[in-house]
Amino acid sequence: MDQKKEKISLFSLIKEDFTIPFQKDPAIRSKIELFFNYPGLIAIIHYRIAHKLHISGFKVLARALMGLTQFLTNIDIHPACYIGRRVFIDHGIGVVIGETAHIGDDVTIYQGVSLGGVSLEKIKRHPTLQEGVIVGAGSKILGNITIGKNTRIGANSVVIKDVPANSTAVGIPARIISKEETKEIDTRTKLPDIDKELFKYLLKKINLIEQSLPNKPQNTQEERELQKIYEHYLDCLK
Numbered sequence: 001m002d003q004k005k006e007k008i009s010l011f012s013l014i015k016e017d018f019t020i021p022f023q024k025d026p027a028i029r030s031k032i033e034l035f036f037n038y039p040g041l042i043a044i045i046h047y048r049i050a051h052k053l054h055i056s057g058f059k060v061l062a063r064a065l066m067g068l069t070q071f072l073t074n075i076d077i078h079p080a081c082y083i084g085r086r087v088f089i090d091h092g093i094g095v096v097i098g099e100t101a102h103i104g105d106d107v108t109i110y111q112g113v114s115l116g117g118v119s120l121e122k123i124k125r126h127p128t129l130q131e132g133v134i135v136g137a138g139s140k141i142l143g144n145i146t147i148g149k150n151t152r153i154g155a156n157s158v159v160i161k162d163v164p165a166n167s168t169a170v171g172i173p174a175r176i177i178s179k180e181e182t183k184e185i186d187t188r189t190k191l192p193d194i195d196k197e198l199f200k201y202l203l204k205k206i207n208l209i210e211q212s213l214p215n216k217p218q219n220t221q222e223e224r225e226l227q228k229i230y231e232h233y234l235d236c237l238k
Helices: 010-017 020-024 039-055 059-073 179-183 194-212 221-237
Strands: 114-116 140-142 168-170 175-177
Touching: 010 039, 039 059
Parallel strands: 114 140
Antiparallel strands: 168 175
16 A cells, blocks of 8 residues: 555654554553653654655665664664554564565554565565554564465564465464464464474373383382473473
């Protein structure tokens, strides 16, 4: 979606950006906080100006402005990327958005997220996030891939393939959860821990193999101690 096609002025975009924290962050109490506690907002405002400069031909000045923004906010946004309307960068520290990234409307990005590239060629090498995407803290979305509308990316996930709309992706590398699984969880607050599930499977499998051995280990003191460690580990998984 192109800002020019919508005929929205730069001032209108910035004015709208200032309203988004009040819609998406229940912690905010005062307008003063916008200037001291929301580096993501400051970075987006600066990006709006730098992007306008960039497409107007003042590319060095645009890069300089975003360099200053990176120093002030610890958020690195290339002025050539596209960021749609009502985008919210929550906390924001460590966010990196590459040159050819495309972010649709109503996207939410948490701290430590990277929209990075995996190619050195001068091509579309950064991801596209369609409308309504939520990207959890610490996630890395790499390459010219597309994250479909209203998709959730779990915290610390590494996404290297396209993710269809209305899905949830978690893990390293990210695995797409089926729509049936997605309906059973609150994807904003409770994403499945696939590493935990894998450990549970492996532990149960080992236990079954031990039980099937013709000369399984005797009930020695060492075995009893090992069993206690195993049971404690299972409790920790819960």
